[in-house]
Amino acid sequence: MPGNSNCAVREGSVVESDNVQKYYDNTDTDEFYSRIWGGEDLHLAFYDKPLEEQDIRETSTRAVHWLSRLLFNKGALQPGFLGIDLGAGYGGSARYLSSTYGVQIDCVNISEWQNRRNTEITEAAGLSEFVKVYLGSFTDLPCESNRYDFAWCEEALIHSPDKLKVFQEAHRVLKSGGLFLLTDPLQKEISHEELVPILERAHLVDMGSRDRYRKYASNCGFELLEEIDCPQALIDTYGRVKMELEKQGKQLAKEGLCSIAFQEKMKAGLQRWVDAGQQGKLTWTVFLFQKK
Numbered sequence: 001m002p003g004n005s006n007c008a009v010r011e012g013s014v015v016e017s018d019n020v021q022k023y024y025d026n027t028d029t030d031e032f033y034s035r036i037w038g039g040e041d042l043h044l045a046f047y048d049k050p051l052e053e054q055d056i057r058e059t060s061t062r063a064v065h066w067l068s069r070l071l072f073n074k075g076a077l078q079p080g081f082l083g084i085d086l087g088a089g090y091g092g093s094a095r096y097l098s099s100t101y102g103v104q105i106d107c108v109n110i111s112e113w114q115n116r117r118n119t120e121i122t123e124a125a126g127l128s129e130f131v132k133v134y135l136g137s138f139t140d141l142p143c144e145s146n147r148y149d150f151a152w153c154e155e156a157l158i159h160s161p162d163k164l165k166v167f168q169e170a171h172r173v174l175k176s177g178g179l180f181l182l183t184d185p186l187q188k189e190i191s192h193e194e195l196v197p198i199l200e201r202a203h204l205v206d207m208g209s210r211d212r213y214r215k216y217a218s219n220c221g222f223e224l225l226e227e228i229d230c231p232q233a234l235i236d237t238y239g240r241v242k243m244e245l246e247k248q249g250k251q252l253a254k255e256g257l258c259s260i261a262f263q264e265k266m267k268a269g270l271q272r273w274v275d276a277g278q279q280g281k282l283t284w285t286v287f288l289f290q291k292k
């Protein structure tokens with residue numbers, strides 16, 4: 001990938017950048033994700049014991065381990081292989097993959113705040129040689145075609161108003177035979193009226209579905225290797241995060257890091273996601289695609 005962590009977000013990405021940065025690049029949200037969600041990961045996970053007994057950060061790391069085995073089992077995580085993390089957050093998954101399997105990863109993220117934190121943690125972990133952080137949009141990847149052995153996109157596609165373009169870009173930058181691991185919260189049978197307040201929590205424009213992602217992938221020239229539906233992970237993760245916010249919220253507000261107004265809105269939003277999950281209206285699905 002040319003350039004460095006300062007590489008610019010291109011024109012076409014400005015609208016997405018606005019929405020996402022409005023959501024992520026402010027103290028309220030950043031402190032919520034770094035203090036409540038564990039500071040390395042911003043994704044869903046499998047809670048197999050009573051929620052309160054499980055640490056969010058450890059459970060998130062276990063989910064990354066589980067997901068990584070899907071790629072590993074297909075031979076895509078060999079030492080020296082090069083991957084791209086589309087919407088990399090704080091880079092927890094990239095560091096895990098790199099330190100566990102010896103692969104190199106380019107993190108692409110449109111959030112400057114998260115990139116800063118990703119860079120700091122990656123440097124502190126001594127992984128800067130293997131994990132690179134780039135500012136950019138996954139709808140317009142700042143890199144050449146046929147470059148990567150694998151692509152990883154965890155709970156990030158949901159933010160894009162142009163989800164097909166992200167599939168096209170993932171396909172473009174992968175080598176022939178390269179693997180694309182995608183996870184995302186998805187809508188099932190749900191009315192527009194019910195969906196709107198759910199989207200509101202993270203300033204989302206819409207939500208994908210299993211059919212839609214299968215269709216996009218196939219149109220771009222991907223073969224579907226695996227599709228694993230995990231609705232309980234959605235219910236448990238948002239429930240556990242809400243629980244943690246209730247526990248730590250007062251202290252965060254006291255430190256001036258996360259306003260009460262933000263917390264109340266977030267808790268109501270999280271509860272809406274839990275309720276919709278329990279009603280079978282939302283799910284979380286893991287896809288593994290291969291570029292033909």
Ligand SMILES: C[S@@+](CC[C@H](N)C(=O)[O-])C[C@H]1O[C@@H](n2cnc3c(N)ncnc32)[C@H](O)[C@@H]1O
Pocket residue numbers: 013016017020024040041042043086087088089090091092093108109110111114136137138139153154155156157159160
């Ligand atoms: C829920 S977080 C998931 C982060 C990370 N994948 C993880 O699992 O920890 C969604 C991420 O997508 C990033 N994102 C959203 N829109 C993007 C875009 N157009 N290009 C690149 N990254 C984007 C956000 O900045 C954020 O880092």
